[in-house]
Amino acid sequence: MRAATLIASFLACLLTGGAGSTAQDVAPDILQAQLGEWLAVPDDGERGCRIRLTDERTIGGRRAIPDAACAARIPRLAEAAAWSFAEGLTFTDATRRRVMTFVEDETTLLKTRGDKVPNYMLVRAKPGVERAPHAPAIVGTWILRRPEGPTLCTITFSDRPPLGAEESFALRPEAGCDSAVARLKLASWRIEDFALMLYGDGGSLRFEPGPGGFDKAEGGKPLQMVRRP
Structure with missing residues (x-):
């Protein structure tokens, strides 16, 4: 869970006024830890979908590229066009509307919050893995x-x-x-x-x-x- 730990360190820095005080002034090691392919999965055992985080600047942060499967599996995430550190790891659409936010829990796992069912987790993508344990x-x-x-x-x-x-x-x-x-x-x-x-x-x-x-x-x-x- 190294990547999630770096997110927590960055957010703590923002709260104390460090890191330039903006979510876009990201330390290189923190940024590099997030890049690549992630898997968003619901906790009800249904299939999730992959989303790639890049360091390309775009409206609302840096470019996010959802897999085509997201449209059917997690429609909200299919709308993601950008990602940033805003109250966690947040995905926004092309109009900067927030579509999903993943917040680190006590185990450093990135999860959605609130009482909506199901909840979603964001983990590093692995070959052949599409679901959370159920x-x-x-x-x-x-x-x-x-x-x-x-x-x-x-x-x-x-x-x-x-x-x-x-x-x-x-x-x-x-x-x-x-x-x-x-x-x-x-x-x-x-x-x-x-x-x-x-x-x-x-x-x-x-x-x-x-x-x-x-x-x-x-x-x-x-x-x-x-x-x-």
């Missing part, structure tokens, strides 16, 4: 493995809470799991914004969507989670 799509049996390697553990995800808990769902690892997974004593799972979290008495695992399923999002050896064939 609980109903997780229920069932998955396997954990090293990339293209043998199965380390088979896990069944339930749509019911574990005993004594209400804010998560139960999961059940099958017998014979590799010791690296078994020692975690995994027992529950839940969706946390753009992440799928697995919890146990011995530790936790954090996954984010990948081309074929989910990829472990933290340090250590790489780990994939894919649907059992």
